[in-house]
Amino acid sequence: MFSLWFFGVTLAFGVGLCEAKSSSPPALLYHYEYSRIQETDQAWKCWQEGYRPSKVTSSKVHETGNGTTADIERLLRFDQSTAVLFLFTSSSDNGNLRTDFTIQSNRLVRLSLDNVGLERLQLTFAGRENDCRLADLSVPRNRLTEVPAGIERLTSLRKLDFSYNHLKQFDLDRLANAVGLKQLLLGHNRLESFVTPARINLDSLHTLDLSNNRLRTLDSTHWSMPKLETFHVDHNRHLATIGGWSKGRFPLVKGFDPAGTNNWNQTWLKSVQ
Numbered sequence: 001m002f003s004l005w006f007f008g009v010t011l012a013f014g015v016g017l018c019e020a021k022s023s024s025p026p027a028l029l030y031h032y033e034y035s036r037i038q039e040t041d042q043a044w045k046c047w048q049e050g051y052r053p054s055k056v057t058s059s060k061v062h063e064t065g066n067g068t069t070a071d072i073e074r075l076l077r078f079d080q081s082t083a084v085l086f087l088f089t090s091s092s093d094n095g096n097l098r099t100d101f102t103i104q105s106n107r108l109v110r111l112s113l114d115n116v117g118l119e120r121l122q123l124t125f126a127g128r129e130n131d132c133r134l135a136d137l138s139v140p141r142n143r144l145t146e147v148p149a150g151i152e153r154l155t156s157l158r159k160l161d162f163s164y165n166h167l168k169q170f171d172l173d174r175l176a177n178a179v180g181l182k183q184l185l186l187g188h189n190r191l192e193s194f195v196t197p198a199r200i201n202l203d204s205l206h207t208l209d210l211s212n213n214r215l216r217t218l219d220s221t222h223w224s225m226p227k228l229e230t231f232h233v234d235h236n237r238h239l240a241t242i243g244g245w246s247k248g249r250f251p252l253v254k255g256f257d258p259a260g261t262n263n264w265n266q267t268w269l270k271s272v273q
């Protein structure tokens with residue numbers, strides 16, 4: 001009887017039994033796609049608008065595949081001493097992937113780590129010098145709870161994207177040295193308050209996304225952002241007013257949807273539209 005029963009089960013679940021026999025469970029595979037540019041000419045110092053790596057001294061790698069955690073970790077440990085660009089993205093559910101990354105200063109011009117299970121991001125500086133190369137730091141769709149120490153030393157930033165992370169706090173004054181910043185993307189985090197204690201001049205900033213957070217307090221009193229045009233604050237369902245806001249101070253912003261996804265104080269809203 002037993003052997004017959006066993007035989008039947010084997011037939012029906014043959015594949016499953018085969019898998020169960022191996023000592024460790026099959027490793028999870030994560031989809032990845034990345035581009036990387038290594039530039040052997042490192043004589044130049046700071047990044048400038050219009051920079052393109054020379055075809056003679058640089059080489060580009062583009063790869064796509066499915067890798068284990070160890071594979072992904074290895075890809076993230078590329079040689080930063082000559083790297084100027086690294087753009088990585090994944091389309092997998094990375095809930096079980098836990099990675100960290102340390103940026104070496106004055107190397108990369110563009111770094112994008114999109115959906116790589118990033119839980120910790122760090123910056124290292126060789127000496128007292130600030131970083132004047134990193135123009136694009138994009139780390140969307142990860143699980144970062146903190147903005148890395150040293151971010152105030154990134155002076156060439158044009159784009160900073162921390163959207164879809166777990167940030168509870170973001171102090172805008174830490175970007176006071178990033179005077180050329182154009183885009184600051186902080187949507188889909190857990191920010192409860194966004195208050196800037198001292199005056200900050202971000203004269204080039206045209207896009208600020210604070211949507212899909214938990215904002216109750218938002219104060220623009222100390223912002224100088226004459227070029228601000230795209231300002232997203234929707235889906236902050238406790239947000240009733242924006243301190244210091246007026247149409248005159250932010251002439252390019254179109255206004256707010258009275259019936260939107262916030263809890264606008266309608267009296268306040270009418271006074272600023």
Ligand SMILES: *[C@@H]1O[C@H](CO)[C@@H](O)[C@H](O)[C@H]1NC(C)=O
Nearest residue numbers: 029030031032064065066067
């Ligand atoms: C990665 O796996 C997916 C299915 O999970 C498959 O469609 C795709 O072709 C694979 N990609 C590569 C480069 O192997």
Ligand SMILES: *[C@@H]1O[C@H](CO)[C@@H](O)[C@H](O)[C@H]1NC(C)=O
Nearest residue numbers: 240241265266267268269271
């Ligand atoms: C709504 O805004 C107006 C004008 O800013 C203010 O006087 C009033 O107290 C606010 N109402 C509430 C319920 O906070």
